[in-house]
């Protein structure tokens with residue numbers, strides 16, 4: 001996608017978070033779950049469940065754009081459908097403007113449908129081919145029994161102009177329009193009732209790359225003009241990069257990182273975020289460097305029917321140690337405005353520094369990560385850990401595992417890490433020296449050949 005309007009500077013590690021957002025909370029989601037039952041047999045007994053969304057928390061403030069990214073199947077669309085109450089949640093709560101809408105019946109939800117609208121991915125499938133554009137865009141007025149000032153036709157023509165189409169298109173049919181124009185029609189329909197919250201599910205992924213930026217820019221302009229609040233769902237970061245104030249990264253039904261855009265881009269903390277970011281093409285060859293080394297994630301996202309234990313990403317993570325397989329990391333705010341669920345975050349002090357032996361899966365995953373990336377990852381994490389250890393202790397908020405002192409293991413590891421950055425193969429020695437007893441245990445469990453690798457820290 002080409003450049004869109006908002007820009008972000010890209011120096012190294014960001015300052016310790018940005019000022020807290022004072023805007024009023026429009027949407028608040030707590031512990032949200034959506035499990036689809038799997039039924040079998042004549043009696044249709046439930047034998048399992050697809051845990052599409054499995055306990056997520058976030059807020060969206062008035063006027064902001066929250067981007068939601070993650071690979072296919074991680075539960076983004078389900079989350080979008082549940083927060084707009086097109087589907088019922090299995091657990092958790094959804095508050096809109098302070099009102100609990102989690103269990104509202106369709107009749108009670110009806111007036112709220114004006115305030116919460118959705119834009120769909122497929123501009124071909126989401127417009128009825130037998131209806132004229134006028135009929136499609138005016139549908140919300142009919143369904144809600146609203147008579148706009150000046151009449152429906154005039155208002156629809158105004159909406160068409162607002163999204164960059166000609167009012168003369170009123171009597172035309174969807175097949176007469178390109179993909180980008182159809183998505184504009186979808187946007188006009190979503191805006192008809194002046195909603196407060198618009199959830200856009202992959203609004204541009206079905207469009208040509210050259211058209212994507214136009215549509216995203218249109219959404220951005222409309223946000224300024226109409227004071228809209230957006231949740232924009234996308235499968236990669238390039239779409240949401242320039243329009244989001246904050247970004248939530250989802251993996252297998254969970255949010256693994258939630259941060260303001262600047263922090264996320266300058267210093268991603270979850271290895272999965274880092275992998276997603278390495279997949280975003282850098283258009284300017286001058287800005288390519290070690291960072292353009294791709295992190296290739298092995299295999300597909302595991303099944304949401306039986307997600308991996310502990311951290312769900314541990315089966316594909318090149319940093320995974322034993323604790324990752326046994327303990328689910330909690331989403332905590334490690335820097336102001338940057339929440340992450342990881343035992344061994346990037347660009348921050350290790351949260352489980354005593355756990356140093358890589359899992360077998362991590363060894364395999366590391367084979368797909370370029371040495372430069374591993375080295376850079378180790379170096380930046382060590383540098384930030386050292387910076388934090390030297391700086392004011394107040395940086396780590398309550399509830400986070402902050403480095404205890406300059407003598408903490410992660411600081412002690414810093415020299416080896418720097419060494420590892422230069423010569424990744426040297427890490428084996430470092431690990432044996434640091435935690436021989438852990439290495440022994442893990443070796444027996446994970447590595448029958450006795451080929452225990454060191455954690456890249």
Ligand SMILES: Nc1ncnc2c1ncn2[C@@H]1O[C@H](COP(=O)(O)OP(=O)(O)OP(=O)(O)O)[C@@H](O)[C@H]1O
Nearest residue numbers: 036050052071072073074075076077078079235304
């Ligand atoms: N109605 C349903 N019944 C059963 N399983 C479902 C249903 N809808 C979604 N799922 C499953 O829930 C998981 C999450 O799906 P979802 O469409 O939310 O993911 P996604 O991240 O939006 O992926 P994509 O980008 O491919 O749309 C998937 O494993 C999917 O198969």
